[in-house]
Amino acid sequence: MIQAIILLGLLIFFHELGHFLVAKYFKVYVEKFSIGFGPKLFSWKRGETEYMLSAIPLGGYVKMYGDGADYNPEGDTESTPDMKARAFNNKPLYARSLIVFAGPFANFLLAALVYAVIFMAGVPRSTAVIGELMPDMPAAEAGLLEGDKVVSVDGNPVTFWDEMSSYVIERPGREIVFDIDRSGSRMEIVVTPRESVQKNVFGEDIKVGLVGVKVSDQYIRVNYGFFPSLQMGVEKTAEVTGLIITGVVKIFQKSVPADSIGGPIMILQMAKSSADEGIIMLLGLMAAISVNLAILNLLPIPVLDGGHLLFYAVEAITRRPVSIRIREYANMAGMMLIFGLMFFAFYNDIVRIIKN
Numbered sequence: 001m002i003q004a005i006i007l008l009g010l011l012i013f014f015h016e017l018g019h020f021l022v023a024k025y026f027k028v029y030v031e032k033f034s035i036g037f038g039p040k041l042f043s044w045k046r047g048e049t050e051y052m053l054s055a056i057p058l059g060g061y062v063k064m065y066g067d068g069a070d071y072n073p074e075g076d077t078e079s080t081p082d083m084k085a086r087a088f089n090n091k092p093l094y095a096r097s098l099i100v101f102a103g104p105f106a107n108f109l110l111a112a113l114v115y116a117v118i119f120m121a122g123v124p125r126s127t128a129v130i131g132e133l134m135p136d137m138p139a140a141e142a143g144l145l146e147g148d149k150v151v152s153v154d155g156n157p158v159t160f161w162d163e164m165s166s167y168v169i170e171r172p173g174r175e176i177v178f179d180i181d182r183s184g185s186r187m188e189i190v191v192t193p194r195e196s197v198q199k200n201v202f203g204e205d206i207k208v209g210l211v212g213v214k215v216s217d218q219y220i221r222v223n224y225g226f227f228p229s230l231q232m233g234v235e236k237t238a239e240v241t242g243l244i245i246t247g248v249v250k251i252f253q254k255s256v257p258a259d260s261i262g263g264p265i266m267i268l269q270m271a272k273s274s275a276d277e278g279i280i281m282l283l284g285l286m287a288a289i290s291v292n293l294a295i296l297n298l299l300p301i302p303v304l305d306g307g308h309l310l311f312y313a314v315e316a317i318t319r320r321p322v323s324i325r326i327r328e329y330a331n332m333a334g335m336m337l338i339f340g341l342m343f344f345a346f347y348n349d350i351v352r353i354i355k356n
Contacts (some may be wrong), residue, residue: 004271005057007282009035011107011290012060016298018106019099021061026095029086032063051065064088064099093312100308107294108237114287116233118280122221129216132182137212142191144213149181161215168193173208202250240291248295261341266349302327302334 012035023030029048034040036054043052054060066087081102084090088099133140138165150164151157154177158164168176172195179188193209200206224232251261274281298306307330311322322330 004267007271007286007289008057008267010056011110011293012036013146014106014110014290015103015293016060016062018102018104018109022102023062023064023088026091026099027081027086027097028088028091028279030062031033031065032213033062034063035060036060038157040221066090072162097309098310100305100312103305104294104297107290107297108241111240111287111290111294112230112233112237114233114290115236116229118283118287119224119229119232120226121280122223124219124221126159126219128158128164128216129218131214131216134214134293138194139190139208139213142189143190144178144191144211145182147182147216150178150183151186152179153177155179155268163213165266168211169208172196172207174209201245204250237287237291241295242274244295261345261348262352266345266352301337302330303338304334307334 016033016035020030020033030053031048032050035050036052036057037059038054038056041055042051043050064087065083066089067320068089080089088096090230091099130139130144130146130148130150133146135208153164153167158167169322172193175190175192177188177190179186191211193211196208196210197205198208270285271282274285297304298309300306300310302308302311311327311330315321
């Protein structure tokens with residue numbers, strides 16, 4: 001429980017920090033910076049901003065002067081000229097857009113940095129050494145033995161298990177030449193993966209190739225340098241982003257069941273499980289949830305960052321802001337949708353617990 005609260009708190013903090021820093025850059029008057037919603041637990045004021053920790057740890061917010069849908073710069077007769085100039089809605093469209101986008105961007109950036117730390121700390125990778133063989137499967141029938149070291153497949157050099165397995169999985173029913181090292185002797189063995197129907201990460205049925213070998217317990221820890229780790233961190237973030245977006249699309253297409261959506265209870269369970277397996281697993285979960293949070297906030301739903309960006313896109317096209325009335329109705333609809341999604345996620349979590 002404590003791990004999950006700390007994890008969520010860090011993700012929310014970085015998200016709101018993105019909004020805060022870019023707002024400060026554009027000299028917007030920031031009134032409040034809160035981690036959590038609801039009643040204030042404690043706060044302190046530094047400069048012009050009140051920093052708060054609130055009771056409900058399911059989000060946060062940065063309150064900027066003049067950021068309400070009903071703020072009318074021309075009708076603001078009470079503020080000083082300096083305050084009017086620093087009002088959020090008085091800033092140019094590009095500045096408002098960057099301030100709003102900065103929150104999700106901070107989560108993408110955090111994910112990339114966390115993945116980079118993981119790569120620098122060292123990633124355990126299983127070597128391409130044959131472990132246990134399953135009887136009556138292509139590998140055993142072709143003559144592969146436990147302990148054989150796979151040097152290449154179809155002439156493609158391999159060092160790690162995932163390099164070999166991904167090649168095999170993609171080639172059901174096609175002959176593959178395994179170049180192996182058996183106790184210092186090199187030989188080639190031809191294996192034809194058996195076609196099998198398996199579930200992919202989205203729960204869909206796909207055809208894969210299986211040869212009937214298990215990974216051995218031999219692995220090496222691979223440490224990467226600073227700059228390669230940064231590059232791999234960005235690439236991993238992009239990969240996870242693609243998987244999540246594909247998953248969301250498939251939920252709407254009904255090819256992935258909606259009951260796969262999880263809420264805070266699932267996050268609690270995952271955080272505890274990851275913490276039990278070590279700090280690296282917990283960091284990996286943190287990075288993945290950070291990407292999730294960024295994508296969730298970029299959905300074009302009013303009250304979310306993506307909803308605000310949608311309004312700004314309309315403003316850029318029409319050359320005038322979306323009317324207050326439309327924004328208010330849209331925000332109410334957005335709140336209802338968000339609460340509905342939260343209720344559905346909680347419901348799925350509870351049903352999952354009962355089933356287990």
